[in-house]
Amino acid sequence: MSAGFLLVLSGPSGSGKGTVSEAIMKKNKEIVYSTSVTTRRSRPGEVSGQNYFFVSKEEFEEMVEKDELLEHAFVHTNYYGTPKKFVFDEIEKGEIVLLEIDVQGALQIKKKYKEAIFIFLIPPTMEELKNRLIKRDTETEEEINTRYKNAFRELNFVGEYDYFVVNDKVDEAVTDIENIIAAEKLRVKRHKDIKSEVLKEKRN
Ligand code: 5GP
Numbered sequence: 001m002s003a004g005f006l007l008v009l010s011g012p013s014g015s016g017k018g019t020v021s022e023a024i025m026k027k028n029k030e031i032v033y034s035t036s037v038t039t040r041r042s043r044p045g046e047v048s049g050q051n052y053f054f055v056s057k058e059e060f061e062e063m064v065e066k067d068e069l070l071e072h073a074f075v076h077t078n079y080y081g082t083p084k085k086f087v088f089d090e091i092e093k094g095e096i097v098l099l100e101i102d103v104q105g106a107l108q109i110k111k112k113y114k115e116a117i118f119i120f121l122i123p124p125t126m127e128e129l130k131n132r133l134i135k136r137d138t139e140t141e142e143e144i145n146t147r148y149k150n151a152f153r154e155l156n157f158v159g160e161y162d163y164f165v166v167n168d169k170v171d172e173a174v175t176d177i178e179n180i181i182a183a184e185k186l187r188v189k190r191h192k193d194i195k196s197e198v199l200k201e202k203r204n
Helices: 017-027 057-065 084-092 103-112 126-136 141-155 170-185 194-203
Strands: 005-010 031-033 036-038 052-054 069-075 078-083 096-100 117-122 163-166
Touching (some): 005 017, 005 103, 017 096, 057 069, 069 084, 117 170
Parallel strands (some): 005 096
Antiparallel strands (some): 036 078
């Protein structure tokens, strides 16, 4: 069995990270989702503890102070962070932990965890990205413009990632990510002792 690892998924707002990661989680029970902490207000239908842990700025700052976050960043107009304990506990159990975070957070993780895998989700075109932001109708016009502008900035960081996946059709993006995971699980360095795994197989 391969050891657990971090799977970092980034991409501009509107690239479809949420939809794609939800579809991956539904199909792959071995992957666990890391629920982030945020100071942003919840959108209709979002559940605290499920989509995010919605906290006040003071609560967020306290978590930073106590070193409870693996990474954190100010994204668009709010703070976001990854609770550390959950991630470590799951990796210890051998799970693949999916982090849906922005490029600033991904760069922090990259410095600390060499074994993490970084995937950048891109939209088929920037026009399509804008259409998706408008269509989902969850942000004000000003927020949409901020997110659209930030998308160009985020694209500059694609070179820091291991893989890129184009999210034109969700099913195809999911298959691409599943293929990446399948290959990563077969990396020799993720297995402590392949020889004894093989010998054990033969005895049974
Ligand atoms: P949204 O407000 O649309 O849910 O997320 C806005 C951005 O924040 C997205 O790019 C999302 O990936 C990012 N984000 C969500 N959680 C985290 C986190 O824990 N850390 C960081 N650095 N970014 C996050």
